[in-house]
Amino acid sequence: MVKTMRNKFSSEELEALVAICDTFLPSIEVPQHYQLQQSILHFYHTSASMAAIPTHVAEKIRKAQHPKTPLAILAIRLLATRIGTLILSGRKSLSPNFPYLQKFSEISLHKREEILHSWSASSFTLLRILYAALKIFIFLTFFTQVISSPSSHY
Numbered sequence: 001m002v003k004t005m006r007n008k009f010s011s012e013e014l015e016a017l018v019a020i021c022d023t024f025l026p027s028i029e030v031p032q033h034y035q036l037q038q039s040i041l042h043f044y045h046t047s048a049s050m051a052a053i054p055t056h057v058a059e060k061i062r063k064a065q066h067p068k069t070p071l072a073i074l075a076i077r078l079l080a081t082r083i084g085t086l087i088l089s090g091r092k093s094l095s096p097n098f099p100y101l102q103k104f105s106e107i108s109l110h111k112r113e114e115i116l117h118s119w120s121a122s123s124f125t126l127l128r129i130l131y132a133a134l135k136i137f138i139f140l141t142f143f144t145q146v147i148s149s150p151s152s153h154y
Contacts, residue, residue: 015080018048060137071129085101
């Protein structure tokens with residue numbers, strides 16, 4: 001994992017953060033029989049990573065002045081690895097096919113949703129804090145975006 005600058009996330013860590021963001025805000029397929037405006041369809045089809053949310057969230061995490069911030073960064077670094085994902089996600093990160101251990105970004109969306117849900121209900125307080133902090137950062141960033149021009153979307 002090569003760091004381009006001190007305290008910056010590596011490409012593997014950003015990949016894990018993209019997977020987390022897309023788990024909280026996945027694109028939603030709308031059945032074709034619904035007659036919706038193009039802008040609404042575009043909103044439904046936009047996932048967090050398509051809206052460049054992970055890079056903004058990474059910046060907010062790095063700049064956060066909270067005593068637990070280093071733990072959030074550590075968790076993202078762990079999720080960028082197979083062993084770290086196993087530690088934080090448990091059996092849900094295992095695959096029946098080789099390689100048996102998966103990085104968080106390699107796990108299916110459904111299983112990632114289950115993992116995040118288990119963090120939200122965990123008896124381990126730090127996992128609950130991590131879940132809440134990531135959710136707040138991601139939703140705050142996504143829903144407070146400003147559209148730069150009337151013709152552009154998200």
